[in-house]
Structures are given as structure tokens and as C-alpha cells.
Amino acid sequence: MVGRRELLRAVVALVGLVFGVAAIAQTPGVTASSIRIGQSAALSGAAAELGTEMRQGIEAYFATVNAAGGVNGRRLELVSLDDGYEPDRAAQNTRTLIEDEQVFALLGYVGTPTSEASLPIFTEARVPFVGAFTGAELLRDPFNRYIFNVRASYYQETGRIVDHLVAAGTTRIAVFHQNDSYGRAGLEGVRRAMERHGLEIHAVATVERNSTDVAEATRILTAAEPVAIIQISAYASCAALIKAMQDLRVPPQFFNVSFVGSRPLAEALGDVGRGVIVSQVVPFPFSGVSPLVRTYREAMERQGTTNLSFTSMEGFLAAMVTVEGLRRSGEDLTREGFVRAMETIRGHDFGGFVVTFTDGNHNGSDFVDLTMISRDGRFIR
Structure with a gap:
């Protein structure tokens, strides 16, 4: 016969489990086993290669993390929607990602006009917006606590x-x-x-x-x-x-x-x-000198992608920064907790690329390099 103390412990554990599941359910895009992240990017049209490469970089890093057990036991899922590099489509995609797909955060948007059209939507919904492929000031000034810029302006x-x-x-x-x-x-x-x-x-x-x-x-x-x-x-x-x-x-x-x-x-x-x-605005991706570049190249190879590029490197790096914020958020993942966790990333070296956020500055890097196209179409520094 179960004693009163054992019964009480079981009830307390059950109540804790119920409340824990309820807390997870209250955070869109988060379950006990997964974290859903959204992206709107040009996957068709004149800028399609930009969106495609940005997505490839994100997916390569997510696959690496998932193979190692995910983030605090949760697998990462990327939902990418095509906006054709058109603002109206990007705005609609953002509504779809937040309201229908119920993503936890937005990552790797491609372009200034598309990000601009999406800005009031994700801001009103208080959804974190990380690592957009744009250096526009409208994502920097005025300060917006839900925007985290990984790249230089x-x-x-x-x-x-x-x-x-x-x-x-x-x-x-x-x-x-x-x-x-x-x-x-x-x-x-x-x-x-x-x-x-x-x-x-x-x-x-x-x-x-x-x-x-x-x-x-x-x-x-x-x-x-x-x-x-x-x-x-x-x-x-x-x-x-x-x-x-x-x-x-x-x-x-x-x-x-x-x-x-x-x-x-x-x-x-x-x-x-x-x-x-x-x-x-990211390290040179064609030589494996830094730990970051080596990790990137190996991850892309595991995905079967041989076309290395600065753009997929940027997507990869944006994903790395996002995952660092998720890890620092702990198991009880919420959007506000994620924002606070991202603001603790200060002087963090991602293997040759340093990122710093504070509670008043979400511009993570000022790294800028100049490269040149050589005779054979390759890039040199």
C-alpha cells in the first residue's frame, strides 16, 4: 500500500509536470522536443541565390546541433517561406510564420525592404528577429529590443x-x-x-x-x-x-x-x-584557418553542399549566435528569456568571429573585410 508521503510526492511531481507542459505550450514554437524557427527569404526571382544560400547555412548548422542532441534536448526546425525579395510577400510570410506556423523566433531574413515591411509585425508580436542579411540602419536606429544584428552595418x-x-x-x-x-x-x-x-x-x-x-x-x-x-x-x-x-x-x-x-x-x-x-562582413569561407571556418566547411560537406559562399557563411554564423542564445536561455524557454539571454553574449568568440550584445546595443559585430574577384572567378583577400 502506498504511504501518504509517497502519494504526496507523486501528486507534487504530477502537478509539476502539468505546469511544466503548460508553460511550454504557452511559448509558441516550443515543445518538449523541438524549437521551431521561421525565415522569409528570396527563394525565387532575381535574388534567389541569396535566400537559398542563407537558408543552406542555417540548415547546415541546425543539422550539426541536432546531430549532437539539439539545444537542451530539443531539436531545431527551420520553416522557410519564399518572398521573392518583395516586401508585401515578406510581410505576409511574417504573419503566417507567427500566427499560423507559431514559430518561436525569426532568423536569417534576406534584404532591407523585406525586413522593413516585416518590422512592425514582429515588433508588435514581440518575436525575436535575429541575423537578417542586411546592414540597414532601420534595424539599428531606433533601438529595438527584439532585433539582433549579427553583421556590420x-x-x-x-x-x-x-x-x-x-x-x-x-x-x-x-x-x-x-x-x-x-x-x-x-x-x-x-x-x-x-x-x-x-x-x-x-x-x-x-x-x-x-x-x-x-x-x-x-x-x-x-x-x-x-x-x-x-x-x-x-x-x-x-x-x-x-x-x-x-x-x-x-x-x-x-x-x-x-x-x-x-x-x-x-x-x-x-x-x-x-x-x-x-x-x-563574415570571415573568408574558402580556407579552413579559423575554427569557425573549419566548422562551417565540415557542416556544409555533411549536407552535401560544395558551393561555399560568404552568404551561406553568414547564415551559418547567424544560426550559431541564435543557438548560443537558446542554450543560455535554459530549459524553460520563453521569448523574453531568450532576449535577456542574448544580451549576455558579450565578447563571445565564435571561433574567429567575436559578437557582443548588451541591453542597449544589439549590433553584434563591426567586422568588415575587402575581397577581390581574381582571374579565375575566385575570391582573394
């Missing part, structure tokens, strides 16, 4: 490019930018950097999002005769402009920020890509 990238050019004696600097919030963010970054040197932008030309019609931009920039052109657009339109201006007697030197999509840009350019420079 476009202001930092364009500042590095302008400083490099001016140090080399180049001042006739033009800008070719996408005619949306992404392009305008890059343009403002160049303007600010030029102003620091007492200079003005020499000429400006634009292209519409998801378009490769660069005829008017080519005309404007050809007439201006710049020595260098800083491009703030995606790989298809940037490649179109570079090709269109190759027949000039003295073609300008072309610079791109990281969002361009380095690998697809090099592939689109082929033989004319040599010498094109791209700023990067």
Missing part, C-alpha cells in the same frame, strides 16, 4: 570602401544603387563617408529592385566618367552594369557591399569579373 561597409579609395587617391566616386530602402541606405553610407573626407558623390544612378534594366544608369555613369563606382544592389543588376561599361576606353573600378551576393556575382560576370571588389 552598410554605413560601416561603405565607410571602409570610401576610406580605401580616398587613401589610394581616388575621389571621383559614383554610386549605382537599387531604388528602394536598401539602395538608399547604402547611398547614405557613401555620402556620410565622403563627407568625412570633405568630398561629394560624383554621380548617382539607380535601378529598380528585381530588374536588370541598367540602360539609363549606364548612360548617366558613362557621361560622368567616374574612376570608381560603388554598387548597392543585388548581383544580377550589378553584373549587368559592369558588363555594360566594359567597352569604355578606361572602365571604372567597381566596388560592392556584401549583400550583392559574392558567388553569384562572380559567376554572372565570368571573365570580366577580375578586379571587382566586394566588402564582406
